[in-house]
Amino acid sequence: MSEPLIVLKAVTKRYTRGKQSVPIFERLDMSIPTQDFVAVMGPSGSGKTTLLNLLGGIDKPSGGEIVFDKKRMDNLDESKLAAFRAGNVGFIFQFYNLMPMLTAAQNVELPLLLTKLGPKARSERVKTALEIVGLSDRARHKPSELSGGQQQRVAIARAIVSDPKLLLCDEPTGDLDRETAGEILSMLQTLNRDLGKTIVMVTHDPEAARYAKRTLHLDKGHFSEKDLAA
Amino acid sequence: MGRTLTQIAAVTAMNLRSLPQRKWTSLATVVAIALVTGVLLAFLAMANGFQATVAGTGSNDVVIALRKGSESEINSTLMREQVLLLQEAPGLAKAADGKPLLSPELYVIVDGIKKSSGLKANLPLRGLGPLANEVRQGIRIVSGRMFQPGTNELVVGRSVSKQFRGFELGAKMRLASQNWVVVGEFDAGGNVFESEIWADVSVLQGLYQRGSTVQTVRARMNDPASLEKIRAFSEADPRLKLDIKAEKEFYSGQSRNIGDLILYLGWPLAIAMSFGALAGALNTMFASVDARAREIATLRAIGFRGTPAFIGTMIESIILAGIGGVVGSLGTYLLFDGISAATLGSNFTQVVFSLKLSWSLVLQGLILSLVIGFAGGVFPAWRAARMPLLAAFKEQ
Ligand SMILES: Nc1ncnc2c1ncn2[C@@H]1O[C@H](COP(=O)(O)OP(=O)(O)O)[C@@H](O)[C@H]1O
Ligand SMILES: [Mg+2]
Numbered sequence: 001m002s003e004p005l006i007v008l009k010a011v012t013k014r015y016t017r018g019k020q021s022v023p024i025f026e027r028l029d030m031s032i033p034t035q036d037f038v039a040v041m042g043p044s045g046s047g048k049t050t051l052l053n054l055l056g057g058i059d060k061p062s063g064g065e066i067v068f069d070k071k072r073m074d075n076l077d078e079s080k081l082a083a084f085r086a087g088n089v090g091f092i093f094q095f096y097n098l099m100p101m102l103t104a105a106q107n108v109e110l111p112l113l114l115t116k117l118g119p120k121a122r123s124e125r126v127k128t129a130l131e132i133v134g135l136s137d138r139a140r141h142k143p144s145e146l147s148g149g150q151q152q153r154v155a156i157a158r159a160i161v162s163d164p165k166l167l168l169c170d171e172p173t174g175d176l177d178r179e180t181a182g183e184i185l186s187m188l189q190t191l192n193r194d195l196g197k198t199i200v201m202v203t204h205d206p207e208a209a210r211y212a213k214r215t216l217h218l219d220k221g222h223f224s225e226k227d228l229a230a
Numbered sequence: 231m232g233r234t235l236t237q238i239a240a241v242t243a244m245n246l247r248s249l250p251q252r253k254w255t256s257l258a259t260v261v262a263i264a265l266v267t268g269v270l271l272a273f274l275a276m277a278n279g280f281q282a283t284v285a286g287t288g289s290n291d292v293v294i295a296l297r298k299g300s301e302s303e304i305n306s307t308l309m310r311e312q313v314l315l316l317q318e319a320p321g322l323a324k325a326a327d328g329k330p331l332l333s334p335e336l337y338v339i340v341d342g343i344k345k346s347s348g349l350k351a352n353l354p355l356r357g358l359g360p361l362a363n364e365v366r367q368g369i370r371i372v373s374g375r376m377f378q379p380g381t382n383e384l385v386v387g388r389s390v391s392k393q394f395r396g397f398e399l400g401a402k403m404r405l406a407s408q409n410w411v412v413v414g415e416f417d418a419g420g421n422v423f424e425s426e427i428w429a430d431v432s433v434l435q436g437l438y439q440r441g442s443t444v445q446t447v448r449a450r451m452n453d454p455a456s457l458e459k460i461r462a463f464s465e466a467d468p469r470l471k472l473d474i475k476a477e478k479e480f481y482s483g484q485s486r487n488i489g490d491l492i493l494y495l496g497w498p499l500a501i502a503m504s505f506g507a508l509a510g511a512l513n514t515m516f517a518s519v520d521a522r523a524r525e526i527a528t529l530r531a532i533g534f535r536g537t538p539a540f541i542g543t544m545i546e547s548i549i550l551a552g553i554g555g556v557v558g559s560l561g562t563y564l565l566f567d568g569i570s571a572a573t574l575g576s577n578f579t580q581v582v583f584s585l586k587l588s589w590s591l592v593l594q595g596l597i598l599s600l601v602i603g604f605a606g607g608v609f610p611a612w613r614a615a616r617m618p619l620l621a622a623f624k625e626q
Contacts, residue, residue, distance in 0.1 A: 049620075049623050053619075053620065053623075056531070058531055058619045058620070058622075059619070059620070078536075079535060082530070082533050082534065082535050083533065084533075085531065085532065085533040086532065086533025086534075087533070091528075091531050091532065091622070093528070093622060093623065094623075097524060097525075097528040097622055099244055099525055099528075100248070101244060101247040101248050102244065110240070110529070110532055110534075111532050111533065113233070113236050113237050113240050113534075114233065114237070114532070114533050114534065115233075116233065158532075170623055
């Protein structure tokens with residue numbers, strides 16, 4: 001197995017709801033090698049989204065350590081975390097989360113506004129990213145003029161445009177029909193295999209999980225035994 | 231820095247482009263702020279116009295004598311003896327025949343009916359001495375002629391014939407149980423005199439049973455410096471304990487109180503209304519932030535800082551308020567600038583003046599609107615900057 005990209009060491013996560021402290025994870029350990037493609041499955045409310053948020057530096061653990069590329073990131077402050085996300089992580093959401101008033105190309109360009117690239121270099125990158133997802137001819141379309149599958153492909157282009165190592169997908173096909181879902185999942189597979197992206201994908205669909213290299217089952221705050229063996 | 235600006239520009243452009251989705255609440259805010267600005271500017275223009283009119287009245291070459299402590303013409307009385315003594319005062323300009331240019335005057339109130347409202351209002355009726363025309367300068371008969379001394383003839387100021395019923399040239403009316411006729415109309419350069427009716431002082435003395443008393447004396451001086459000599463002359467004679475003022479100073483003193491009153495009425499009213507507009511602005515901007523919650527959170531997840539979200543929201547709020555301010559100023563300009571208004575002068579008579587907008591007043595209105603925009607944006611902007619990133623993962 002290659003070098004781990006992310007390691008979780010005894011990560012604890014609790015949410016406080018009113019005066020109550022609700023535990024999500026208790027001392028969770030996990031290691032994700034570079035160029036892995038992991039599917040995370042589990043019942044609703046088991047903490048799949050929370051896990052993605054911890055991996056992506058959107059949320060902070062209540063205890064334990066998260067190491068990304070040999071550097072601890074659980075103790076970074078807000079602005080360092082923002083920079084971490086901009087440089088290392090691409091997010092793909094269930095509902096695409098495109099900006100409705102921007103064109104496909106403008107949406108894809110957004111992460112590049114956080115880089116030092118000038119307008120020309122940015123538009124080159126946008127062009128390449130749209131080519132990869134096969135939407136070069138839709139660059140000037142608004143999200144409302146695109147189908148669900150096309151919108152998710154724009155979102156994928158946006159996630160890869162700044163060339164992050166890690167892609168985090170939360171139910172990326174949850175809102176799509178089976179055929180379109182298959183296209184999106186094949187695309188993720190290609191990104192993993194050809195571009196070497198490490199992918200963590202949350203899904204409740206076993207069909208979708210089959211596209212991943214391995215599947216982890218999250219339940220009651222732990223990964224179940226059979227995954228640890230796998 | 232350059233990158234931060236690019237981000238702010240991108241986020242702001244996104245906010246503004248999504249404005250049409252919130253057009254009604256945004257429009258309501260613009261209208262509320264426009265109203266506040268408009269009301270403020272109307273009051274400021276009123277105070278400004280009033281002051282310009284009253285302060286533009288009177289001359290530094292004319293001295294006015296009133297009974298000591300009387301403050302206004304209506305409260306003053308002067309005996310015939312005092313008028314005669316004043317003729318001996320030093321520094322007075324003389325006519326060709328050597329008589330001092332001096333006009334004993336009466337000042338009484340008559341009723342007029344306003345054309346605009348149909349309501350009664352007070353009009354000053356001034357009785358002028360025979361030399362009044364030489365004492366006052368800058369008075370021009372624009373139609374008809376001057377009244378004939380000893381007759382029941384009137385001349386009226388332009389504002390009077392414009393604003394009140396039945397004062398046209400040739401109009402007949404009853405005043406103090408007598409028939410009168412308007413024989414002329416005069417222009418006084420837009421000052422307070424244009425709100426007056428003039429007649430012969432001796433005719434009015436008889437009608438109002440004033441015997442030989444008058445209310446004030448106006449006299450032309452050789453130069454403004456003569457004022458001190460006249461005052462000393464009056465102080466030295468126990469029969470002449472009078473208030474001696476330059477006419478200009480007399481009117482500007484009168485204008486100050488009323489002008490201030492309008493001003494101090496306008497600002498509190500505008501500020502009270504501002505709170506209403508502020509509530510509207512806050513509401514609109516919170517709604518805007520909530521509507522954009524998912525977009526803001528998504529940008530944050532991508533790696534944008536809170537700053538662009540904060541500044542973008544502030545800019546949206548300030549732009550809406552700025553539009554309101556401009557619309558309000560423009561509205562006031564189109565609706566009110568230059569129109570005539572009338573207010574009670576110090577003598578409880580009507581002073582007719584024009585509302586006068588100026589750039590410095592417009593600036594005050596715009597500043598007020600931007601303050602509302604700023605205050606209405608800062609809390610919603612703070613919410614935008616602190617938007618929980620988890621909002622990106624929620625279903626809309
Ligand atoms: N911000 C939050 N505050 C409090 N509780 C939360 C918060 N986010 C998630 N939870 C709770 O944590 C649990 C796991 O949530 P989540 O990670 O969204 O589950 P999943 O994605 O597997 O459905 C749920 O019980 C949820 O109600
Ligand atoms: Mg979830």
